[in-house]
Amino acid sequence: MKNLLKTGLLFLAIITATLFMSACREDFEPTRSEGNLSFSKDTVFLDTVFSNIGSSTYHLKVYNNSTNLISIPYVGLSKGENSQYRLNVDGMAGTIFENIEILPKDSIYIFIETTVDAAIQTQNSFVYTDQIQFDSGTNLQTVELVTLIQDAIFLYPEKNAAGIKETLEIGLNETGVPITVEGFLLEDDQLNFTNQKPYVIYGYAGIPSGKTLQIDAGTRIHFHENSGLIFANGSRLEANGALSEDQEVLENEIILEGDRLEPAYTEVPGQWGTIWFTPGSTASMNYVTIKNNNIGILADGNTGDVNPDFYIKNTQIYNTSSMGLYALTASILGENLVIGNSGISNLWLRLGGNYEFTHSTFANYWSQSFRNTPAVRLDNFLETDSELFTSALEQATFTNCIIYGNQSQEISLEALATTDFNFSFSHSLIKFDDPFDEFADDANYDFNNENIYLNMLFSENPDFRNSAINYYRIGDDSAAKNLGDPSTALKIPLDILGESRLNRADSGAYQATLFED
Incomplete structure (x- = not known):
């Protein structure tokens, strides 16, 4: 009798938990992002790199300030597969991503790198740009990417x-x-x-x-x-x-x-x-x-x-x-x-x-x-x-x-x-x-x-x-x-900065100067 009672109570607990999860499922369904994301930077500068040489890895943080689980339908580079940049969004590598979720009051990292092909250069140095796009239409938000590319021998x-x-x-x-x-x-x-x-x-x-x-x-x-x-x-x-x-x-x-x-x-x-x-x-x-x-x-x-x-x-x-x-x-x-x-x-x-x-x-x-x-x-x-x-x-x-x-x-x-x-x-x-x-x-x-x-x-x-x-x-x-x-x-009448030593001989490579704070 006691074993039957325990079995019944266990079965009732399982049924109750299942019904509770079904009733709350709508609360965990992500809502579409409405263009209210915020970012750690509005522009990511990847500093100067040589053509055909990979850059360091830079990061951007994307914040969901709402109390809802949200889904961003589209995250990607404006130039798509033709871009010289590479992304890693929340652990996934690529250039275009769909349905990226962010928990309420949470954030994700986007990591950015570039290797620019010298073949696209028309001068010794130039600024290469692109942008990361979040969603589209009226919900579109962007973060600019900027890199100075230097050609070299x-x-x-x-x-x-x-x-x-x-x-x-x-x-x-x-x-x-x-x-x-x-x-x-x-x-x-x-x-x-x-x-x-x-x-x-x-x-x-x-x-x-x-x-x-x-x-x-x-x-x-x-x-x-x-x-x-x-x-x-x-x-x-x-x-x-x-x-x-x-x-x-x-x-x-x-x-x-x-x-x-x-x-x-x-x-x-x-x-x-x-x-x-x-x-x-x-x-x-x-x-x-x-x-x-x-x-x-x-x-x-x-x-x-x-x-x-x-x-x-x-x-x-x-x-x-x-x-x-x-x-x-x-x-x-x-x-x-x-x-x-x-x-x-x-x-x-x-x-x-x-x-x-x-x-x-x-x-x-x-x-x-x-x-x-x-x-x-x-x-x-x-x-x-x-x-x-x-x-x-x-x-x-x-x-x-x-x-x-x-x-x-x-x-x-x-x-x-x-x-x-x-x-x-x-x-x-x-x-x-x-x-x-x-x-x-x-x-x-x-x-x-x-x-x-x-x-x-x-x-x-x-x-x-x-x-x-x-x-x-x-x-x-x-x-x-x-x-x-x-x-x-x-x-040696001039110091390393071209200052004259003819009126005063100071020791070292530099003549003394009055520093201005």
Whole structure:
């Protein structure tokens, strides 16, 4: 009897629930959208992209502010299947969608991407537009899509019949096996980069022995991930930028950076590889900006018959994930050089060499990871697991310079006594605090020795305008103001911005200025 009663009660509960659901079904039937949607944006700007290169993914949020479940009969791109945009609506990919439902007081995401075919371009850059349409007729609502498309010259390794990309041999490992990177050699007709269109490089572009890569003022070069330039023995770089009137646009500067043009990538380090000068290659660089790579410049050895091998003037290197300028037994002359914010060091002069830096600024305020290395490092050796290499530091002079950062000691001088280690600093501002006298017995840090430290200031405020964004112009309160040697300033009479040093010699690459808030 009890079992029968339980069975009856269960049956009655099921019937009651079914009837209740049937009675309420109309409440869950969606009503047609009446054009009362709201959006997180009325226009989605997808920023600048290169033709045939996919953009980042952008999103739009669509809100149902009503108390009803609604259905949007039509959501789609105005140009339909011919559009260069792609959509993902509430998890579904395509260009046209029907009956898209949104719960009461809820919302959905629409994700937007684009890849614009270069074939539709009639000029180097143009604005490509479309719109997302919601419903039609009197209920029609739209959201605009806008993208600036930039045409470019693409350089990349070819594939052979087996689909394997070209490679460049960059050396041998410990067992004699060749080490290769994905790359290719530039042809003779590719050795003059102009400012007519930007260049986009995939893999490493190699400059053959005996050839010169000439880069004209105003040229823009963009590198994909794991890409860069490699200069063979006997090759040369002539990068002939010029001073720009607009310091925001830098219209005459040569700029080398990654191939992601969206604002979110403007200051992201490590987006591409390096500019690698192998032993026997040389360079002359003027008004060049290198940013957001792993190593700004890798100068590997010198020729011995050209002094200097590398002449770097009015050049800026920023946001490198390891080193800004990494030199091994090289010969470098740097003037009005600015290197800022590197994951390891701004400048590492390793395994000796011959160097002269004048009116240069090395400022390291790296904040994206832990850094316990100084902005500037000098040594005369290189130790591997199996061998110790040494080479004389013939000279490393720093005149009218600033070496600063957020570490206590921003210079490191490590030397083997068996090999020459010649350096000097004069009329310069250096960040170096030694509260526990750890370096008191090291002659390399004898700041009273005027043979190696002349007219110096230590740990005084450089008054940088904004070190967080690599703006190292110094203010009127800078300790570097009037610190420079006037006779040296006469040889380099203009700072990196073209300001005169004839009336006052300030240390660093910039003349001091009175900042306006």
